[in-house]
Amino acid sequence: MKNLNKSKRSCIVLALVLSCFFACKKENKWEGVCVTPHDIGTVSMNPVKNNILKYEVLVNTEKALDVYIKYWIDRKDDLDSINEKQFYYSQVSKNKKEHQILLMNLKQNTAYKYVVVAQNDNCKSYSDEKEFKTNSIPYYLPFNHPKTDSTLVKNVFKGYMSSHSLDIPGYLFLIDNDMDLVWYHEVPRSIKVANWTDQNTVLTILSVNATKYTRGEEIAEFDLKGNILFRTQKGAKGDKGLDKILHHEIRHDNDNNIMALTYEEEVYDLTSVGGTAEELIIGDGIIIIDKEGNKVWEWSVFDVMDPVTYPGIMDKRKDWFHANSLWQDENGDFLISFRTTNQVWKIDGESGELIWKLGGEDGDFNLPDSLKFYGQHAAHINSQGDLMLLDNGLSDSIPKVKSFTIDETNMTATPQINFAMPKEFYSGVKGCAYLLDNEYVMFCSSDKRRVYYFDLDGNYLGQLETSYKLYRAEYMDEMYDSSEYVK
Structure with missing residues (x-):
């Protein structure tokens, strides 16, 4: 009987040990x-x-x-x-x-x-x-003394705000939700455009010329340590690689290639509209480069539009459409913002066919005047699945934030976010508006060198003032994946 009780006790102890073994394990x-x-x-x-x-x-x-x-x-x-x-x-x-x-x-x-x-x-x-x-950041750093006018701004988002300066050398910045600078990297070029990717890297358009604000001839991708993961320059592989000047946008596409906006130059006979037989027309295009520097796809506005029959082409030929943002949706199609026509176009990601136009005078959606946008920037699909953009407000000098649910079956664009911001925040060129944690809106006013924060009803929360020229400010959830830790 004693041996039996001892056996039972041993089993109980073993069971407790095994229970602790499995209870204490978490993801191996x-x-x-x-x-x-x-x-x-x-x-x-x-x-x-x-x-x-x-x-x-x-x-x-x-x-x-x-x-x-x-x-x-x-x-x-x-x-x-x-x-x-x-x-x-x-x-x-x-x-x-x-x-x-x-x-x-x-x-x-x-x-x-x-x-x-x-x-x-x-x-x-x-x-x-x-x-x-840590020491104090050096005096020559453009982000040396950021200012905020409201404590409400602090902790308004969970992740990080990213931005960059435009001078030479250029600097990439990350700011946390206390509005403190927590990461920076110096680049010996003018950073024209920067995009923080979902792979915790940053893609940049670079140039040795600091005067052309968004125009560059070099692509570089950096990791957070500052290592160059990829780099190519115009002409490095002839016409099989990057063979055009870049501007305004660079991002990863759905296949982890690099997509960017390009300047496209074509010569046309415009004698029928009062021009010469060899008029240079500057339009816009898309280029996709793989991580070996090879061109894998390209598109041009000349593929879908004829400049000879385009109204007022003689006045617009030096900057025909002025694309300023590029986004690829989950189906692989592209959204391009064209500032001069006040439109966002959708382009088929394989054939290059023009699918629809939103906004402007000849848009395919019946937008009332109150929902139209003027001189817009940063058209993208937000975390709600809606097309969102900054309406720069060139018609009335009042900046606005707008987002639309697009129904391509019924060809409707239903507004979801739609509010005006104070006129004194106006940014005539450049800038962006992004959704933060599905609760707030971050508006970068390039002209004012400030980033403003609002709730979704358009109530002003505060602002961050910077000491450098801004092209765009973006939002990222985290610096790098921290899910590997057992905390």
């Missing part, structure tokens, strides 16, 4: 600390040259392990354990003995503490707490 990682700690050897930290908001941590481990850094601002009265905003995590250095880990998302002139975390599939170990302090 132990949440608990190792009973016998992993051997975390030497740890050293150094600031990255010419960048006070990046620090490199070198870690040695006895065995090949996954290692990352957990860090936080050393300010005990400002910890918030509920939403864990006080903790930050580096990217993971996987299955190595020698680890080079870059700390980002840092604020200037701030004291931090950190621990090294080493883990395998069984458990994780922590180093002793260490500390460091």
Whole structure:
């Protein structure tokens, strides 16, 4: 009988152990600390040259392990354990003995503490707490002293605002929801256009000429460490690669190629409309380049429009349509914003056929005058699936934000967001408007060098003033994927 009870007790203990084993597992990682700690050897930290908001941590481990850094601002009265905003995590250095880990998302002139975390599939170990302090950002950085006129702006969004300066050298910036600069990178070119991708990289159009605000002859893609992942220049592969001047837009397409707007030049006989037999007409196009620098697709406005029969072509021939934004929808078709015609076009992503026009004098949707837009920028599909844009308001000098649900069966465009902003925020050229976390609107006024924030009813929340020329400001949810951590 005693042996039976002992057997039962053994089974109960085994069951409890197995229960703990499975309860403590999460995505093949132990949440608990190792009973016998992993051997975390030497740890050293150094600031990255010419960048006070990046620090490199070198870690040695006895065995090949996954290692990352957990860090936080050393300010005990400002910890918030509920939403864990006080903790930050580096990217993971996987299955190595020698680890080079870059700390980002840092604020200037701030004291931090950190621990090294080493883990395998069984458990994780922590180093002793260490500390460091960042310096003040250099005086020559264009984003040296940003100003905000309202505390309401702080924490209005969860992610980051990205922007860039236009001078030489150019700077890429990330600003957090405290309106603090937390990342920057210097580029020895004028950054004409920049787009933060869903792969946590930034695509840029670059130029050695700082006077042409959106016109460039070079493409470069950077990661957050500042490494150049891809680069090509006009003429690098003759007519088989980038063979045109770029402007206004660069993004990844659905196949991870690079798509951009181009200037297209054609010579036409315009004697029938009062011109010469060899008139140069400048239009717009699309180019798609793969990651080897090869051209894989192109389109031109000349493919779907005849300039000879176009009304007023002699006055418009030097800037026929002036495209200023490009977007690819989930079906692979393109949306292009044309500023001079106050229209957004949809282009078939395979055939290049013009599918429809929204807005303008000859649009395919019956928009009332109150919903039409003038000199618009940044036409895109927002997180609600609607076509959204900044109406620059060239007709009345009043900027507006508009979005539409497009019904291609019934050819209707139903407004979803539609509000005017104060006239003093006006930006005649450039700028954008984007949805933040489905709750707020961010409006970049290039002329005012400010970013304004509103709720969806158009109520003003506040603004961020910058010290540099803005072309566009965009929103990104996170710097990099942090879902790998067992926190």
